[in-house]
Amino acid sequence: MPEGKKRILTGDRPTGSLHLGHYVGSLANRVKLQKEYESYIIIADVQALTTHWEKDENLKRDVFQITSDYLAAGLDPELSTIFIQSMIPEIHELTMYYSMFTSVNVLRHNPTVKSEAAQHGFKDMTYGFLGYPVSQAADISIFKAHLVPVGEDQIPHIELARKIVRRFNDLYKSVLIEPEVLVGDVPRLIGLDGKAKMSKSLNNAIFLADTPEEVWQKIRNAVTDPARIHKTDPGHPEVCTVYEYQRVFNPEEVQEIENDCRQGHIGCVNCKKKLSEKINQLLEPMRERREKYKNDSIREILMEGTKKAHRTALDTMEEVREAMGINYLD
Numbered sequence: 533m534p535e536g537k538k539r540i541l542t543g544d545r546p547t548g549s550l551h552l553g554h555y556v557g558s559l560a561n562r563v564k565l566q567k568e569y570e571s572y573i574i575i576a577d578v579q580a581l582t583t584h585w586e587k588d589e590n591l592k593r594d595v596f597q598i599t600s601d602y603l604a605a606g607l608d609p610e611l612s613t614i615f616i617q618s619m620i621p622e623i624h625e626l627t628m629y630y631s632m633f634t635s636v637n638v639l640r641h642n643p644t645v646k647s648e649a650a651q652h653g654f655k656d657m658t659y660g661f662l663g664y665p666v667s668q669a670a671d672i673s674i675f676k677a678h679l680v681p682v683g684e685d686q687i688p689h690i691e692l693a694r695k696i697v698r699r700f701n702d703l704y705k706s707v708l709i710e711p712e713v714l715v716g717d718v719p720r721l722i723g724l725d726g727k728a729k730m731s732k733s734l735n736n737a738i739f740l741a742d743t744p745e746e747v748w749q750k751i752r753n754a755v756t757d758p759a760r761i762h763k764t765d766p767g768h769p770e771v772c773t774v775y776e777y778q779r780v781f782n783p784e785e786v787q788e789i790e791n792d793c794r795q796g797h798i799g800c801v802n803c804k805k806k807l808s809e810k811i812n813q814l815l816e817p818m819r820e821r822r823e824k825y826k827n828d829s830i831r832e833i834l835m836e837g838t839k840k841a842h843r844t845a846l847d848t849m850e851e852v853r854e855a856m857g858i859n860y861l862d
Contacts, residue, residue, distance in 0.1 A: 542680060543671075562607060596827065623674055639666070697711070
């Protein structure tokens with residue numbers, strides 16, 4: 533670990549392209565934090581199988597897509613170690629050790645697990661799905677992460693990770709770091725339909741890889757104030773999805789837009805055009821960075837990042853095995 537630098541572990545399951553909700557919720561923060569912390573970015577492909585085990589033909593595509601999104605957003609492979617979870621066997625070994633003293637009842641009562649089970653319609657949870665918070669605890673602790681940036685829905689997982697690490701250190705030897713949680717200060721971005729969070733499955737998202745034309749078409753069809761029929765009608769920004777996006781992506785003009793909307797001085801089409809311009813200004817540098825990295829360079833970045841992550845995991849597991857007394861032949 534670099535002198536004076538603490539460590540971060542964060543990442544995503546590769547289940548499709550990343551969108552603006554991911555960017556404002558965590559990605560933008562990761563880009564900033566990579567200069568202050570030693571950053572490990574996990575592509576959690578094993579955990580993706582907890583809900584997408586029947587769609588594994590898309591996994592390779594999604595691994596490369598999410599890496600492209602990371603690089604486009606500004607994650608620098610010189611500063612952030614981007615790696616593939618399944619290629620670090622020590623993570624799975626540590627997951628098994630943790631599972632020996634983590635009860636099924638604790639996992640069943642995890643609110644995030646219950647919420648996701650309901651979302652996916654799982655009446656009978658698989659062993660892998662029920663236990664993925666244990667795998668997540670292993671992800672975090674094997675890299676001795678001091679800080680884990682997450683959304684609010686992931687807080688129960690990090691609390692469980694803290695308990696598991698504390699339990700391990702109490703049972704055996706204090707070799708692991710109890711992680712702290714960092715929650716972003718940007719509210720969850722609602723979808724373009726105004727009814728739910730931004731999501732690929734709900735077809736209400738603007739993706740980081742969208743073209744300028746795709747961005748405009750999506751924003752043009754976004755939900756606005758349903759009570760406003762004519763341009764000169766007084767608007768109600770507080771119920772308008774586009775206004776919520778203006779607050780996030782166009783803070784310089786948002787007060788003027790709000791006043792003009794309430795007084796009927798700006799129509800919804802013009803408001804949407806302003807938003808489209810701002811979002812495309814945000815995405816344009818990402819488009820340029822995406823072009824810089826082609827499939828061959830992405831593959832090399834993943835290989836180098838995974839090699840580095842593997843070395844770190846090996847070092848931690850030597851300490852874990854020694855603490856547990858299972859280094860029999862040393």
